[in-house]
Amino acid sequence: MEGSREENETCATREVEAKFVIVGGGIAGVTCAETLADECPEEKIILITASPLVKVVTNYQQVSRTMETFDVEEKPSSTVESQCPNVRVIHAFVSGLQAEEKMLTTSDGKRVHYDKLCICSGGKPKLIPGQNPLVVGIRDTESVKSFQKKLSAAKRIVVVGNGGIATELVYEVEGCEVVWAIKDRSISSAFVDEGAAQFFLPHLNQKKKEEASALVKRLKYTVENEGGSALSPTEGEGDGSFGSALGPDWATSRHMKGASSVCPQVHVDYQVEVVRVMDRDQMSATHLKTHTPTHFAGDSEQEWPVYVELSNGCVYGCDLVVSATGVIPFTDPFLPGNTFEVAEDGGIKVNHKLETSLPDVYATGDVCTAAWERSKLWLQMRLWTQARQMGSYAARSMVAATRGESISLDICFELFAHVTKFFGYKVVLLGLFNAQGLGNDYELLLRVTEGEEYVKVVLHEGRLVGAILIGETDLEETFENLALNQTDLTAFKDNLLEPGIDIEDFFD
Template identity: 55%
Template sequence: MAAETKKSFKFVVVGGGIAGVTCAEQLASQMPSADVALLTAAPLIKAVCNFKQVSKTLEEFDVEEKPSSVLEGKYPNLRVIQSAVTALHAQQHTLLTLNGLEIHYEKLCICSGGRPNLLTHDNPHVLGIRDTDSAQEFQKRLSKAKRIVVVGNGGIALELVFEVEGCEVIWAVKDKAIGNKFFDAGAAQFLIPSLDSDKPDRAATCKRVRYTVESPGGTEGLTIATERKPSRSSMLNEPGSALGPDWHEGINLRGAEEMSHRVSVEYETEMKQIYTQQEFMLLSLESQTAVTDSWPVYVELTNGKKFGCDFIISATGVVPNTEPFLHGNNFEVAEDSGLKVDDHMMTSEPDVYAAGDVCTAGWKHSNLWQQMRLWSQARQMGWYAGRCMAADILNETIELDFCFELFSHITRFFNYKVVLLGRFNGQGLGVNQELLVRCTKGHEYVKVVLSEGRMLGAVLIGETDLEETFENLILNRMDLTPYREELLNPNIDIEDYFD
C-alpha cells in the first residue's frame, strides 16, 4: 500500500529554529486538542531552555539542539515532519514538500528565518556561519589555518574575532568603529583592548548539550560527525536553523599556530575583489610586485590593501528566507525583503502568519522599539504568533504583546555582559538627544540617551546591575532633568534612589 501523501492539520509551522519551535510549542500547549505540524528541513530543531525573565522585557535563555522526537514526546498533538517546503498555494491553504507530501492547513506560520548574505556563493574559500553545519565546517577549516579574513561588523563577527585563537585574524569593517549595530564608538573603544589581551580560562564543557545526526543521545561539546550524509536542506542549498546565543561555546576555535588571538582591524573598508592563488600571482607579475608568501586565496579591500589568507568568513548579515513562499502568491514584501506582518503577525495572505527573521514588523512601532532580527526577538515573535493564531481560532481578541513596547536585548561580547535598551544608539533622534556616559576601563561602560529630560535608551556593558532600574525609568517616561547629574554617579545607589 502506498504511503499517504496528503495530510491535514489545524496549525502548520514552517521552520525548526527558535521562532518556529516556540510558535509550535505555544500552539500545542495552548490548544491540546488541535493537530499541530512543525515542518523543518534540518534533522534537528532548536529549542529554548533555561528561560529567565530578567525584567519586564529583558529575557535570558539558552538554545538546545534536539532531535524532533523530544518535542513529539512532550506534546502528543505535535507532529514534526522533516522535509523542505517546495511550494505554497496560499489560496488553497496547501503546502507541498520535497518528500512528496501535500499538507493542508487551517492556519500557517512561516518561520523560515534568514539566509546568510554571503559575499559570493560560488567560491569554496568563502564561508558563512549561520547554522550548526557551517559552524562545524568553520571549526574544521580553522584547525589548519594560520590566517583568516573576517568581513562584517555584526554579532557573529564580534563573537568570532574574540573567540578565535592560534590564528591571525584580519577584520574588515565598513564602519568607523566595531559593532556599530549594537553600540557607539565609545563602547567600541572600551571593548577594543579585549582583542589584545588573553582570554580568561573558561570551563571546558558546554552549558548546552548539542547533538549530531548520528548520535541522538548527545555528547558534551560540538562533535564533527564523520561520513555524514548530506541533509535535504543542504542538497537544496538551504541553511539550517540559526545558531542562537553563545553558539561558540563548547567548540574548539583554535587555528594551526601557537599564538593566542591576534586581531588586526581594517576600518571603513569593504571587500573589493577576491583572487585565487593563480590570479593573484598573475596580477603580481603584471604589476611587477614581489609575492613573499603563498595563500589559498587573496582579498583586496576598498582601502587598497591586499591580504592572503586560508579562507574568508562572510559575516555580513542575513536576508529573509522567503523562498519558495512568494511564487504564485500575493504577499506584501517589505523593503528589506521580509514578509510584512501586522500587529497580529499576519501576512497579507489569508490565514498565513510569519515570525522571526523572515518577517518584517509592519505595524506602527512604539517609539522605544525597533526590529533587529535577533534570537531574542525570534523567540518573542514566535510565542506571540502562536497566541495570535490560537486567539483567531477561538474568536478571542488579543492585544499587542508588551515585549514590543520597549526594545531590550541581553548578550555577551568580548566576555562582557551587554544590555541594550530602547533607542540605545539614539536611533532617529538626530541632534535632539543628550548622552551621559560613565566608563571604568576594563570594568564597565554605561551610556544613557536622554531627550527632553526623559531617558529613551541605554547601553550597559559589564556587571552594572542597572538594567531593571533603567528599564523602569524608560517605561515610566519620567522627567529626569532634576536628577541628571546624579544618574551615573557611582557613589549613589541609583536603584534605591528611584525605588
C-alpha cells in the same frame, strides 16, 4: 483491487492536515509549536523542518518585564514530539505554498493542509561576491562545523562583517592570525557605539582571553546530537545553504583553534568592503602586492591559497575567508504564486498580530518585517530573543483568532531589550540604545570604568529612551522602568550615573 488499495494508501500518506502548521525548526518555529501545544492540547499541530535537529529554548528566565535570558539546545526533532504529544514533525523542506488552497507542498511529495499557517523559515546568509571553496558563511550549525574543520588547518583568516556573529567569532578564535574587515568606523557597530567599541578594543589581542572577564563566561549553547544535516536536497555548501540560526553564545562551547601555536593576533581594517576574492593563480595575474600587518608573523612574500582585496587597496593572503555579513529573509518557497506584501529588506510584512497580507498566514522571526505602527522605543533586529518572543506571540495570536478573541500587543514590543555577551562582558541593550531615529535631538550621559563597566544613557526631552550597559552594572531593571514609564529626569540627570547613588532606591 490490490493495486488500487496500495495506491489509495500512498495517496493517504501524501495528504496531511492539521489545525496549525509551522514551517521552520529554529527558535521561532519551535517556540511557536510548543506554545500552541500548551494552549491547544486537543488540536493537531504540524512542524515542518528541513533539519533532523531543532533549536529548543531551555532554562528560560524572565529577568524583567521586557528582558529575558535563556539557553539554546540543539536536539533531535523527535524531542518536540515526545514533549508535545499533539505535535507531529515532518522532516522535509517546503517546495511551495498554495495560499488560496491553504496547502503546502514538501520535498517528499506531501501536501500539507492547514487552517492556520505560521512561516518561521528564518534567513539565509549574505555571502560576499565570488565563488571560492575557501569562502565560508557562518549562519547555522552545519556552516560552523564546516568552518571548524577548515580553521584547524589555517594560520590566518580574514573575517568580513561587523555583527554579532563576527564579533563572537573574532574573540573566540585561537591559534590563528585574524584580519577583521568591517565597513564601519568602529567594531560591533550593529550593537554598540564607538565609545563601547573603544572599551572592547584592548580585548582583541589579549593573550589570556578567559581572564579578560569571567563575569558571564558560561556555556549556553550546547549540541546534544551532532549528526544529520540541516541542508535541503537542493542546497549545499557554498551555494547559500543554511539551517536554523545560531543561538546565544554559540561560539563559547565550540573548539575554534587554528594551526598556529602563536597567540591569536587581530588586525582591524575599518570602513572597507571586499573588492574581490582571488585564488593563487588569479592573484599572480594581477601583480598586486600583499599586505602583512606589522604584528603578524607572516612574510609579505608568502604564498597563500586565497587572497582578499579590500576597497582601501590592501590585499591580504590567508587560508580562509569568513563571510559574516548578515542574513536576508528566506522567502523563496512562499512568494511564487502568492501575493504577500514584502518589505524593502525582503521580509514578509506582518501586522501587530503577526498576520501577513494573506488570510490565516502568519510569519515570525527573521523571515518577517514588522509593518505595524511600532512603539517609539522598539526596533526590529533579527536576533534570537526576538525570534523567541515572536514565536510565542504568534502562537497566542493564532489561537485567539481561532477562538474569535482579541489579543493585545505583548509588552516585549513596547521596549527593545536584548541581553548578550561580547568579549567576556555582559551586554544589555535597551530602547534606542544608539539613538536610532533621533537625529541630533538627544543627550548622552556616560560612565566608564576601564576594564570593568561602560554605561551610556540616551535622553530625549529629559526622558530615558535608550541605554547600553556593559559589565555587571545592576542598572538594567531600573533603566527599563524609567524608559517604560517615561519618567522626566530633567531634575536628576546630573546625578543619574553617580557611582555612590543607589538609583533604584531613589526612584522607588
